[in-house]
Every structure is written in structure tokens, then in C-alpha cells.
Amino acid sequence: MSMEAKLLKSICDRSRPIRIMHICGTHERTISRYGLRNVLPKEIEILSGPGCPVCVTPVEDIDIAIALARSGIIITSYGDMLRVPGSSMNLMEARSEGCDIRTVYSIDDAITIAKEHPSRDVVFFAIGFETTAPTNAATLLRKPPKNFSLLTSHRLIPPALLHLLDETNIDAFIAPGHVCAITGIQPYQQFADLGFPIVSAGFEANDVLLSILMLLEQSRLGRPIVENAYPSVVRRKGNLKAQEMMASVFDVADAQWRGLGTIKNSGLKLKNEFADHDAVLVHENVIRSYKKETSYERINVDKCRCADILKGKEEPDHCPLFGTDCTPVTPIGSCMVSQEGMCYNWYQYRNV
Template sequence: MQEEQIARGLADKIEKLAAGKEIKIMHVCGTHEYTITKSGIRSLLPKNVKVVMGPGCPVCVTPQAEIDAIVELAEKGKVICTYGDLLRVPGTKSSLYDSVGDIHIVQSISQAADYAREHPDREVVFMAVGFETTAPTTAAVLLTNPPDNFSVLVSHRLIPPAMKWLMEQGEANLSGFLLPGHVCTISGSEEYGQFKVPQVIAGFEPLQVMYGLYMLVKQIVEGRAEVENAYASAVKKEGNLKAKRMLSEVFEVCDIMWRGFPVIPSSGLKLKPQYEKYDALKKYGITLKGGAETRGCLCNEILRGVKDPVDCKLFGKACTPLKPVGACMVSTEGACRIWYTYGKAVKSVFTAKNTK
């Protein structure tokens, strides 16, 4: 009852603040989308306040070229260790799930490195996908000098450059950003100050998200452009200094392609020369190749905040979690997968129904 009263109070404040204004907020976090959709938070918001998901799902933004590369390695007899979410992500011709190879689902890169130690006669490749949150774990393992039969296909990306690209394009007509709490736990809040746009770092519980949205709408209406921290229990201005030192030691920033985007400058991580012996692409002579995107799939526009999952004619018909056409239907952090699973709810977790 207390949570319901707090949620209703925040929703009323948002409605009063936003009266007469069209506000479009983007979050860049699959967990935020999960909370927002499963909890029915959109049903609490007035119709003139729209919340869309951007490129916040690391599996979703992994381009076809990288999927093609890991499939090629599998077909060449390498043992592939990866997260379960990556199995069904479509490449140009196939996914790991449909490929012929020795595929192992692991919970961490450490498990993959352990497998390589236990099987010195096998060549083991781990596909390292993720943003600033998971990149430190890759760095930590490589700093331990894993065995020579272990390598990594690095698919780490950075959130701020993608935000910069979106703002420069202006196609989504965004009013502000709800920032991902776990990414900011590593990176801190300082680097987001470069963007002169309203931003609020939020946690992941329903009330934490609601409060973050309230703070963001308030900032937008008041004409401020700041980075406010509504997740101070976990996020510090400077971030996690130990994790950032490991990233700096192992990786250097590079230009990289995202699914749904062109090559975004300085948005990726690659291994520094002293760690290139663990670079699977270099080790096995694999070249990333571009490919045509699937016709009819709107993942590209969904990842840029231009379309919603239900705008896609394939959604829930030709494209389902068991037979995904696009990457957004694969991962549990993908907008299409989340909307397919939870989007039919008409009531919020706070038992409020949108009658506005």
C-alpha cells in the first residue's frame, strides 16, 4: 500500500509538471526496460510523457559481422564459450544455435578460461559481449595470464559515444536520458557531464525508476541540463577506480560498428598490443565482414528510439523468442523480447491503471 501511494504521488507530480509539454525520454539499459514494462510503469505516465529504449542491450547491438565471425570459429572446430543470450542472435546466414560446433554456455569469462586450462588440447574462444559493466571482468581474467589455448572475441562497447551519436542525429527528438545505474557504477557520472541535456542516473526497482523519471521530467521542465544521481547508494562521481584501472591497462578505445548504427567513433574497446595474443580474430585470421540487415525487421529503428516493438509487422508473428528474426527478440534485455513477454499487462505493479 505504501509503495502504491508513493508511485501514485510520483505519477501525479509527473503529470502536473509535464502538462502541455511533449516529453520523450530515452533509457539505455535493458534492465530498465524490463522493470518499466513488467511493472507497467508506462501505464502510470501521462500520454505526453513517452519513455523509449535506446541501445542498452549489449546482445542486441552486437552486429551480424561479429556473429558471423564466432559462427565461423565454431565451424572451424574451436570450442565456443558464450552467454546463453547470444545463441540465437542471427548473423548473415546462421546463428550459433544453428551452427555446427562445440558450443558451451557459461556464466562468466572465468568459467571459459577454466575450461581452457582443463582442456589444453582444445582451442577455446570466449565471446566477450557487454558494456562498461562486464568489460572489467574480461580485463581481470586477461590480467591473470590465461593459457595459450584461450582467446577472446572482444565485443565490448561504451555507452556515452552512442548517446552522443543519437543526439547529433536528432532523429529520435529526445528530451533527456535516464542513465543506467550499473554502467555508471563502473564509469561514474563525470563523463556524462559533456552532454548538455537533462540526465538522471537511476536504480532498477520500480520505485527507483519512477523517482528517476520524476527527477528527469522536473529537470526538463525547469530547463536544466545536468547529471543528477538518484542511485547514490551504488554510483559515485568517480566510479569504480579499480575497475577503470584494469580497463585502462588491458584495453584501448577504438571505433566500432553497432547493430542498427554505423561505425560510432571511440565507442568500442580493443586489446592493447601486449594482450593481442588473446585476440581471437587476429589469432585465427578472421576478418569482420558487413552484411545486409534482415528485411522487414525494425530492430535498427527500435535501438535508436525511433520505433516501438509493436510497430514491427514481424513482432509476435514471424518473429518470436523461439524463432527470432531480429536481435531485439533474443536477449532477455531486448525490447522486443520484453514487450513480447510482459507488454500485454494493462495494470502496473502498483495496481494503477492508466485512465489519462
């Protein structure tokens, strides 16, 4: 009997009604790819939370990036970001109009572009959770070229989970292994203190199943704690050097999340000493002019259910746009863009 089969049998033997939310796009990919929802007992519900960084990047940040590109600035970002809807278009559509928008695989690629074009301003559209922020912090600490700046759209996971407790019926959490590799599991102790079992998990099918089994056992015992089911990568205190770099470059700030609204202390902004590389400050005039003439309510996605999907309150196939108007080729909602998006994974693996 395989490890997965043994874990599944143990889960079935201990099954009880429980609503478990994961907060990681890679976890959703594993769950969808292997059809885990189809083989788990019906009383175990697996919800997908706001764990896809592309999905939660707000419309306003996309619009700002487009405004900067239209002013003649070179915009660089990851490939998925080019397809995320703004209020009237996405970055790929702006590129088709002649804007200089380039796909990069890392911030180092953006630095190379800045060095190759010293007479032009280059902006790196920096997205992601605690996982990617340290790399961007390290780059700024290395003193990048003067013509280089960051449009920062980093988000922090724990404040978003606290926000969801008031909106969604959740019994337990699977914490994101990639994020916990940086932060450790200590920041999630607050959820156990509030009565929610929580387990940091890896990304193979057996990792996810193990975390579900551990959560069921916590629930049975009535003793919620923070457990680490990914010890090969995650330490209780996390990566202290990465945390130190983040703290030296970024301040915590209130931040907007697509579909969730503004969440207190859920984002990162550059410290004042890095103002020369803060795109919002360096190109303040461009952004101020754009905001005067822009309404962020223009996007025509009235039927899109991405907001409820990101909150774990709705499933993709309940959206009237899913698989018809909205597909990975023609994404209307942000959840259909990235390989970490729930709609994308439900579409790709809908026959599993």
C-alpha cells in the same frame, strides 16, 4: 499510499511534454513489466535506446564466432548470444551442425574449459558495455592459459548517445545504473552541457519513476544537470579500480553497432601486449579466409524494425514481424532474443 503512487502523483502534477530515452535493457524490463508507460501522462514519452548489449552485437562478430567454431575452435559465450542472428544462422544452429559451442555463465567458466582441454583453442565471445569489460580485463591480467583468447565485442554507451542526438528527437536521458557503477556519472556531463537533463537510475519501479520526476523538474527549471538517483551503488567518479583495469587492457576504438552503424570511439580493443589472447589476431588466417567468402548483407530481415527500435524511433508492435514470425522462441531480430531486448519485453508483458 505506496512510494510508487506518491511518485506517480508528483509526476502527474508536474507533467509536461518530454521525450525521455533510457539506455538500459533492465530499465526496459522494469518499465514493461510494471506497465509504466500505461500509467504515465500521455505527454511523457519513454523511448528505449541501444541499451541491450546482445541486441547491438553486430552481424559480423556473430559470423566470425561461427567461422572460428567451424574451424574446430571451442567457442564459449553467454546463453543469449547463441540465439542472436548472424548473416545466415546463429551460434545455436551452428552447434546443431556439430560445432563445439558452449554456454558459460562467466569468463571463469571459459578459463576452466581451456584448462580442461589444453590441446584445443578456446575462445570466449566477450560482449557487453562498460559493466562487463572490467571482469574480462581482470582475467587477462591474471595470465590465462595460452590456448585461451577473447573475441572482443565491448561497446561504450556515451558515444552511442552522442550519435543518436543526430538521429532521434530526445529531450532527456535516464543513464544506466549498472554502467554508471563502473564509469561514474562524470562521462555524462557532456550531455548536460549540450542541454539534455540526465539522471542515473536504479532498477525498481520507484527508481525509474524517481528519475522521471527529477528529469521533469530539471526541464521545468531549464537547468540541465547530471543527477545521481542511485547513490547506494553509483559514485560520481565510479569504480576507479575497475576503470584502471579496463585502461590497462583495452584501447578505445571505432566500433560497429547493429542497427546504428560504425560509431567513432565507441568500442574497446585489446592492447598490443595482449595480442597472444586476441582471437582476431591469434586466428587471423581463419577470419581472413572467412571474410573473403562472406557478405554481411545476406540476412533476410527486410521487414525487421530492430534498427529503428534501437534508435528509439519505432516501437516493437509497429514491426510487421512482431509477435508473428518474430517471437522469443523464433527471434528474427536481435531485439527479441534477450531479456534486455525491447521486443522481448514488449512481447512478454504485452498484456500488462
